[in-house]
Amino acid sequence: MSAKTGSAGSSAAEPVAVIGGSCRLPGGVDSLDSLWDLLVEEQETAKPVPTDRWDAEAIAAGLPDRMARRMRLGGFLEGDLGAFDAQAFGLSGTEANWLDPQHRLLLMVAWEACENAGMPIDGLRGSQTGVFAGMYAMDNYLRGHRPDQDSSAYWYSGGMHGVGMGRLSLMLDLHGPNMGVDTACSSSLAAVHLACQAPRAGECPTALVGGVSAGLGPEVGAASSE
Incomplete structure (x- = not known):
């Protein structure tokens, strides 16, 4: 996630400055400095599937060799994707529990990107700052996670692409x-x-x-390999 700034109404040739950023990437990358180190050192971040994620060998056993090799490796974020300071964003524990991990990551790195850019959140509130973010498939849906009746609204809002972006603008005003x-x-x-x-x-x-x-399971990778 990056913070960009330009002159409103400027010409198509006017430069746009990247003034800060933050990230969470495989290989233990959690800052722009660690990303730069990884690139300079030409490190490989594809690793064998951790045993606490899924049984890669069991999945690979039923696949052709070229697909099996792909299913044994992946790019994995370190730490707990579920770790999230809900209170910092004014969210209840119930609502935070049903946020897709991608929504949580988006909120955290956006906050950090603003700090890295020297633009504290309180100084941005009420501003015309825009939000543009890409998001892919929602594993909470694909993996069949379903709520009980009391949390169905949170499950719905916690897994939609558009709500994830909208929540970012809402929480940061x-x-x-x-x-x-x-x-x-x-x-x-x-x-x-x-x-x-x-x-x-x-x-x-x-x-x-x-x-x-962030893929939480092997389903998308297995389907794509076919």
Whole structure:
């Protein structure tokens, strides 16, 4: 997730500055500095599937060799994806419990990106800051997670792409354009394109832009390998 700024209403050739960012990526990358170190050192982040995620060997056993090799490796975030300071965002424990992990990651890295850019959240509240973010499939739906009657509304709002983006603007009180982007593998790149256009079109002077994709199980990978 990055914070970008430009001159509202500027020409198509006017530069757009990236003024801060934050990330959570495989290989223990949790900051721009650690991302830079990984790139400079040319580290490989694909690792064998951790045993506490799923039984990769059991899945690979029923697949052709070329597919089986793919199912034994993956890019995994370190730590607990469920860890989330709900109180910081004014969310109840029940609502936070039903947030798709991708929604949680989006909120956390957006907050950190603003801090990294030297733009504290309190200073952005009420501003015309825009939000453009890519998001892919929701594993809470694909994996059949279903709520009881008392939490059905939270399950619905906690798993929709558009609600994830809207919640970010709502929680941070950002009044600029808000757009969730899903173009499959190019979602984040498409979001960056839109976020660069917005200041030039006079839609907002500053924007949060990025993307999130976190697969909780092997289903999507197995289906894609076919």
